[in-house]
Structures are given as C-alpha cells and as structure tokens.
Amino acid sequence: MSTINYSEKIPNNVNLGEDRTLQRALEGWQPNFINWWDDVGPDGSTNYDVYLRTAVSVDPQGWAQFGHVKMRDYRWGIFLNPGDANREIHFGDHKGEKAWQDVPGEHRANLRRIIVTQGDTEPASVEQQRHLGLTAPSMYDMRNLFQINVEEGRHLWAMVYLLHKHFGRDGREEAEALLHRQSGDVDNPRILGAFNEKTPDWLAFFMFTYFTDRDGKFQLSALAESAFDPLARTTKFMLTEEAHHMFVGESGVSRVLSRTAAVMNELKTDDPQKVRAAGAIDLGTIQRYLNFHYSVTIDLFGADQSSNAATFYSSGLKGRYEEGKRTDDHILKGQTYKVLEVKDGQLLEKEVPMLNALNEVLRDDFIKDSVAGVGRWNKVLEKAGIPTRLTVPHKAFNRQIGALAGIKMSPEGRVVNEQEWAAKKSEWLPTSDDFAFVASLMGRVIEPGKFAGWIAPPVMGINRQPVDFEYVRFG
Numbered sequence: 001m002s003t004i005n006y007s008e009k010i011p012n013n014v015n016l017g018e019d020r021t022l023q024r025a026l027e028g029w030q031p032n033f034i035n036w037w038d039d040v041g042p043d044g045s046t047n048y049d050v051y052l053r054t055a056v057s058v059d060p061q062g063w064a065q066f067g068h069v070k071m072r073d074y075r076w077g078i079f080l081n082p083g084d085a086n087r088e089i090h091f092g093d094h095k096g097e098k099a100w101q102d103v104p105g106e107h108r109a110n111l112r113r114i115i116v117t118q119g120d121t122e123p124a125s126v127e128q129q130r131h132l133g134l135t136a137p138s139m140y141d142m143r144n145l146f147q148i149n150v151e152e153g154r155h156l157w158a159m160v161y162l163l164h165k166h167f168g169r170d171g172r173e174e175a176e177a178l179l180h181r182q183s184g185d186v187d188n189p190r191i192l193g194a195f196n197e198k199t200p201d202w203l204a205f206f207m208f209t210y211f212t213d214r215d216g217k218f219q220l221s222a223l224a225e226s227a228f229d230p231l232a233r234t235t236k237f238m239l240t241e242e243a244h245h246m247f248v249g250e251s252g253v254s255r256v257l258s259r260t261a262a263v264m265n266e267l268k269t270d271d272p273q274k275v276r277a278a279g280a281i282d283l284g285t286i287q288r289y290l291n292f293h294y295s296v297t298i299d300l301f302g303a304d305q306s307s308n309a310a311t312f313y314s315s316g317l318k319g320r321y322e323e324g325k326r327t328d329d330h331i332l333k334g335q336t337y338k339v340l341e342v343k344d345g346q347l348l349e350k351e352v353p354m355l356n357a358l359n360e361v362l363r364d365d366f367i368k369d370s371v372a373g374v375g376r377w378n379k380v381l382e383k384a385g386i387p388t389r390l391t392v393p394h395k396a397f398n399r400q401i402g403a404l405a406g407i408k409m410s411p412e413g414r415v416v417n418e419q420e421w422a423a424k425k426s427e428w429l430p431t432s433d434d435f436a437f438v439a440s441l442m443g444r445v446i447e448p449g450k451f452a453g454w455i456a457p458p459v460m461g462i463n464r465q466p467v468d469f470e471y472v473r474f475g
Helices: 020-040 105-128 139-166 168-180 202-223 229-267 272-277 283-299 307-314 354-383 418-428 432-441
Strands: 049-055 064-070 336-343 346-353
Touching: 020 105, 020 139, 020 168, 049 139, 105 139, 105 168, 105 202, 105 229, 105 307, 139 168, 139 202, 139 229, 202 229, 202 283, 202 354, 229 272, 229 283, 229 354, 272 283, 283 354, 283 418, 283 432, 307 354, 336 354, 346 354
Parallel strands: none
Antiparallel strands: 049 064, 336 346
C-alpha cells in the first residue's frame, strides 16, 4: 500500500521532504491557496465539522479514511499512483520508448498548456458551487457538495505540484495565475466556457456533476495515458476521486425524478403547473436543464477537427480514452473518422483524418457513457409508471465551438431557421421562469434525516452510515 506521509506540512507520497527547494515553493503557495478558499470557497462553512473522506493511501482498496473535519483543515496534498520503472509509451510517434520522467524540451509548452487548462477547471467548479451550501436540500447533500469541493481543491494541488516541479519559473507563475482567475469574472475569467457558467441551484449542480464531471473523467483518462509519467500517475489517482462526483450527479437527478414521479402519481397528472404547485420539479424543466448542461459540456471537448489534438496524440502527450483496450496500431496515420458539418441546410457526415478528429473521438466516447446514465434515469420513471422519457439532445444542438458553432438545430437534430429557433428556444433550454421556479424551491434543510420536498432521500447513506447520520456539525 502506498501510504501518504501526514507528518509533513503538505501530505504527500512524492518524498517532498527530499526536495527542499520544491517544498519551500509549495509551502509559499499554500497560504495563497487557503486565502483563495476563504474568499471564494464554500460560503459560510468555516466552522462546520464535515464528515469527509481523506486519502490515506493511493491503494484503490484502502485509500480513504472518513471522519469529521473542518474543511479549512482538510489534508490537501500531493498523491501520485505508484510508478512503474519499465513503463513504455504505448501510442504516437514515440511508441515503444521509455516513458518520460522529465519534460522533453520540445513538448514543454504543450504539456504546460494541458496541465494549466486541466488545473484551471478545478478551482473554477468550487467557485461556481460556492453558495450552494446555503440552499442544501439535506445535510446528506450538503456533505456530498463539500466532499466534491475539497477534492476539486486537491486536484488543483495535483496540477500545481506538476507545474512547480517540472516547469521552473513559468510553472510558478502559472500556479499563481490559477488562484487569480475567477469563474465568470469579466476581466479574468476561467479558461473554458462551461466553467464560467453559473451553478445557481441544486438541479444545475446535479446536472453539472453528472455531465461536466464526466467530461473530467474522459479528459483525465486521456491524460492518464500520457508519455509524461508524472502526469499519467497524477491523473490516475484523480480518477479515483472523480467517480464520487459523478455518483452525486447521477443519484441526485434520480432522486429528483423519483420525487417528481411520486407527486405526478399522487395527483394523477402530468400538468407541469400542477406538479410545480405541489412543490416538485416538472419533467419539462428537468429536460431543459439536461439539454443545457449536456450541450455546454460537449463543447468542452473542443473543435471537431483540431491540429492540436493531432499533435498531442502523435507527441505522446494525451492518448484516447482506454487507449490500451483499442486494437488499432495506436499511431493512426492514414486512418479516418466521421465528423458532422452543415451544408445547404443539411447535416452531413464527412470523413477526416482520425488524428485531427481525436476531440470528436473523445466526445463520442463521452456521449455513449452519458446516454447510458440517462437510460438509468428513465428506469426511475418507468418503475413509477410514468410514460415520459428523458432524452439526450443531438450533438449539434446549442453548440458554441467547432464546425457546429452557432448552427440552429432542434434537440432531435433538425436544422431550423432563426424564426423557429426563437419560437421554440423556451421549450428546449431553461428560461428565466424555470430558473426562478427552481430557485423558489431552494430552501435549506439541515435537520438530520430530513429532505426538501422536491427531492427523495437516498437509498443509503455515506460509508455505511444511516441516512439520518449527522454528516455536518454546525459550529
């Protein structure tokens, strides 16, 4: 078991104590991180004791320890999966060579850009979710929110360690900048669009953790293949924590649907206004939230054709999802992939070089995974005898990046004109009325075992604790 040294000021399993210069640099960054947490971390939570899991090893069988801690005292640290001295690069132009322990000069700028972009998403989501604790539908949900927040903070530490250790002064400057950008800031926003959107309510939070944290899963999985071994080992461990974030989203939406279905059955109606009047979230609103979060998230994969994606792959910097399970030559020169374009008002497929379409390959893997989860949500409705089904919109719907940016498209995948888009947009995407209604339900419920009226309790508690366990102690 690869345990983590908790006697250090910064818990780690990378022998930080043996590199005094690096240790001093990170200990200099630490107070700035705490200041950032105090300024834009979870609002009003300073004195709460929260039932959190903390990594105590990077062994998948025994890596987490549970207990009540103050979030400000959470043992953030630097944890890499165990290394393999014989690891080889298994894709791209360097296939078969030894994995790199240091950054090759010619790949320095691209690797730094990849690490900074990934690192920037981590504090962004904490900032986006900052006020949600004030409207938590239960103590159980509040605890899950805070668990995600501290782990996003730790994922920031993971990227900052790589920047400090491997990128010299440039890396130190980038690490500082990660704390200075802010989600939604007009002058200094976060790098990726989805991380500047508001997360105004808990339905948005559940959709975000289901879809946008799933983007994280796929991006981290692609980086876990990297020829740069410290990045691969770092992201592999981050994936262990990411699974809980997606669970919170998937189970959260399931519980919303369960409560909505119960109200529809009690009232024997599918009239959205009557469902709303009874204090539940109608299925149309849930579908519109789904459409928005899904479309914003698939933009995160980037342009459908990208010379950067080709360079990152051929250079060995970033692989595909589950690269090792694929049966092609892992070099991809001469192979093709289908992408979409709109020509003369029609949506058409065209073949392009696969190396240039790797963003689209990753997006399609994400879509397949997302659709499976939406199928599980539909099982909740089916079990309750509700005939309505949620659907994932067409991947060309509401896109802002790539060849499909700005195309007016119905959720079913039909190209529409400006007039139809304007007339139907309020059926397809959340409206100000939807946001106002969902906001009106967001009252805080903090008595152990009690839940807001718009969401069902979970099937079981965290770490085999009962659902009415005191997950948060308010100081």
